[in-house]
Every structure is written in structure tokens, then in C-alpha cells.
Amino acid sequence: MRLRRFSVALSSPLGTARGDIREREGFLVGVESGVGEATPLPGWTESLAACESALDAARTGPDPPALNDFDVQEVPAARHGLALALADRAARNAGQSLAERLARRYENRTEFRPPADSVPVNATVGDGSPEETVAAAERAVDEGFDCVKVKVGARAVDADVRRLRAVRATLGSDVDLRADANGAWDAGAARQALDRLEPVDLEYIEQPLPAAELSETARLRSATDVPIALDESLATHSVETVLTADAADIIVLKPMALGGPDRAVDVARRAREAGVEPVVTTTIDAVVARTAAVHVAGAIPDVAACGLATSGLLADDLAPDPCPVADGRIAVPDGPGLAGDAFRDLL
Numbered sequence: 468m469r470l471r472r473f474s475v476a477l478s479s480p481l482g483t484a485r486g487d488i489r490e491r492e493g494f495l496v497g498v499e500s501g502v503g504e505a506t507p508l509p510g511w512t513e514s515l516a517a518c519e520s521a522l523d524a525a526r527t528g529p530d531p532p533a534l535n536d537f538d539v540q541e542v543p544a545a546r547h548g549l550a551l552a553l554a555d556r557a558a559r560n561a562g563q564s565l566a567e568r569l570a571r572r573y574e575n576r577t578e579f580r581p582p583a584d585s586v587p588v589n590a591t592v593g594d595g596s597p598e599e600t601v602a603a604a605e606r607a608v609d610e611g612f613d614c615v616k617v618k619v620g621a622r623a624v625d626a627d628v629r630r631l632r633a634v635r636a637t638l639g640s641d642v643d644l645r646a647d648a649n650g651a652w653d654a655g656a657a658r659q660a661l662d663r664l665e666p667v668d669l670e671y672i673e674q675p676l677p678a679a680e681l682s683e684t685a686r687l688r689s690a691t692d693v694p695i696a697l698d699e700s701l702a703t704h705s706v707e708t709v710l711t712a713d714a715a716d717i718i719v720l721k722p723m724a725l726g727g728p729d730r731a732v733d734v735a736r737r738a739r740e741a742g743v744e745p746v747v748t749t750t751i752d753a754v755v756a757r758t759a760a761v762h763v764a765g766a767i768p769d770v771a772a773c774g775l776a777t778s779g780l781l782a783d784d785l786a787p788d789p790c791p792v793a794d795g796r797i798a799v800p801d802g803p804g805l806a807g808d809a810f811r812d813l814l
Contacts, residue, residue, distance in 0.1 A: 477491065591616050
């Protein structure tokens with residue numbers, strides 16, 4: 468097992484409750500021909516130090532390390548790095564793409580539906596005036612996106628309602644429109660917002676309430692016709708708790724935070740069994756993990772538009788991107804493994 472520490476700068480600082488993120492630091496993990504990425508994001512995963520400690524311990528143990536040695540609740544990013552390296556190696560040895568291997572896992576090995584050739588992705592529009600929001604949404608549609616997610620919650624509810632109404636009026640009904648509040652509303656504001664947004668025909672509202680307020684989110688869901696997606700809630704509660712609470716129509720799956728592409732596919736299958744739709748996104752990962760997330764999305768049949776168009780958030784990267792966005796979709800690499808020889812020289 469080999470490790471390489473890396474750091475990639477963001478194109479602009481990303482504000483979080485823990486302060487601005489200006490770079491993403493992590494580790495490349497090599498197991499023979501397989502390569503993985505462990506890029507922790509505190510708040511979603513363990514710290515960088517805890518990730519490094521877990522990977523160092525694994526490197527000095529049996530070769531290759533066993534995934535069972537990693538506590539997925541404590542060190543999900545470290546487990547993701549090793550799980551991806553092992554899956555990449557296994558897919559290469561079998562002459563398969565990673566998506567094909569994951570698709571067989573999704574079907575629980577009883578039947579096989581080939582992975583998708585490409586997956587739809589959404590564009591993300593940040594906070595701005597109604598005019599700025601509409602202009603950004605129009606640019607996304609001109610670039611080929613047919614799904615646009617608008618960030619809300621930084622302004623008063625009235626202002627966000629005006630922004631979303633303006634976008635819908637401009638784009639018409641052919642473009643799917645999502646909104647993401649990142650947990651910014653309280654119950655009263657969320658109810659007011661969703662009552663007024665029902666005519667806008669949102670595909671869903673993401674994380675309308677803070678992550679800890681799962682029971683309140685379930686009550687909100689029962690009182691609105693706007694579908695609710697949960698993202699940050701999965702960093703606070705287990706997937707099983709979220710599904711049991713009946714608080715979501717959609718859950719947003721981050722393979723790095725879930726502990727690996729294998730676990731992400733398992734959670735997607737479990738969500739579908741519970742009548743909840745999965746959407747795949749990243750934790751602003753570097754190119755290796757981002758490519759793996761594309762394979763995860765490709766393995767999930769008929770997946771909705773995913774939040775995988777994130778390469779532009781990085782000022783630089785570890786290697787050229789084998790999964791560029793074209794006309795609102797990302798082609799799933801056909802292998803072998805993650806992306807053929809695209810990452811051969813990283814380790």
C-alpha cells in the first residue's frame with residue numbers, strides 16, 4: 468500500500484460554518500495497480516490528521532489492508548481511499564469499468580443491468596440578485612444543462628421567492644429547477660417559503676431545515692407538496708435513521724462521507740427500497756474521487772441529475788479530468804477500472 472499526500476487549491480474560498488476552505492488536502496492510496504483518494508472534509512468526515520493516522524496504521528499492517536479494519540463511522544474518508552483503490556484494482560484485473568463492477572453490486576448479484584454510458588448533472592447557481600440569478604441560470608442552460616440548482620437561504624424568504632420565480636419564468640417548464648437552503652431556515656420560514664414556492668414547480672428543496680431537526684423536517688414534508696432532499700442530515704444522522712424518520716423524498720449521497728463507492732451504491736439501493744430517490748454528489752474532491760463518484764452514479768439505474776459538475780471549484784487538480792461535462796451530462800469512463808491509464812502516474 469502506497470500513500471501520497473496532496474493539496475489542491477480552490478478557485479475561490481468556500482465559506483462554511485467552520486470557516487473558509489481555500490484548499491482540499493488529502494491522500495492518494497495505491498494498492499498494486501489500483502488508486503484511491505481519501506480527502507476528508509471535517510463536518511462530513513474525520514479530520515485530516517485522523518485520516519492520515521488511519522491510513523498509516525493500515526500501511527504498516529497486512530498487505531493489502533482489510534476494509535473491515537476501518538471504522539466507517541470514525542474514518543469514512545480513509546476507508547473511501549482504500550475501498551476505491553481495491554475496487555479499481557479488482558475492476559482492472561477483471562477487465563471491467565468500475566461502474567460495471569458497482570452495477571453488479573447494486574443489483575445484489577442476482578441480475579445485471581449494465582451501467583449507464585453517461586449521467587445527467589445539475590448546474591449550481593449561487594446567491595445573487597434576481598437579475599444575477601436569472602443570468603447565471605440562462606448561462607447554464609446555454610451550456611447544455613437542463614437541471615439548475617439555486618442556492619437560497621442567505622436572504623429573506625421574500626427575496627429568495629422572487630429569485631426562484633424569476634428563474635422559472637425565464638427558463639420555462641422544460642428545465643428542472645432545484646433549490647438548496649443548506650439548513651438556513653427555521654420551521655416557520657421553511658413553511659412560508661414552501662407554501663409560496665409550490666407554483667414554481669421545484670424538483671425539490673434541499674436541506675430546508677438544520678441537519679439536527681430531523682423530526683421537524685418530517686413534519687414539514689407531510690405539510691408540503693414540494694419534495695424534500697436531505698444532504699447535511701446524513702452527516703448528523705445515520706442513513707437508516709433518516710430513512711426511518713420518513714423525512715426525505717431524496718437523499719444526497721457523498722461517497723467520501725459514506726466510506727467508499729461500495730457503500731454509496733449499497734445506500735442507493737437501500738434508499739430505493741424505502742421509496743427514496745438517491746442523488747450522488749461530492750465533497751469537493753480531487754479528480755480521482757470525483758471520477759469514482761461518476762462511476763457510482765452510472766451504476767444506479769435511471770439516476771436523477773447529480774451534483775458532479777464540481778471540477779470548476781478547484782484552481783488546479785491532480786490530473787486532467789477524464790469526466791468533463793458536455794451538454795449537461797458526464798460520460799462514464801469505460802475502464803478498465805477508474806479511467807484506464809488516466810491516473811497511472813499519480814503514484
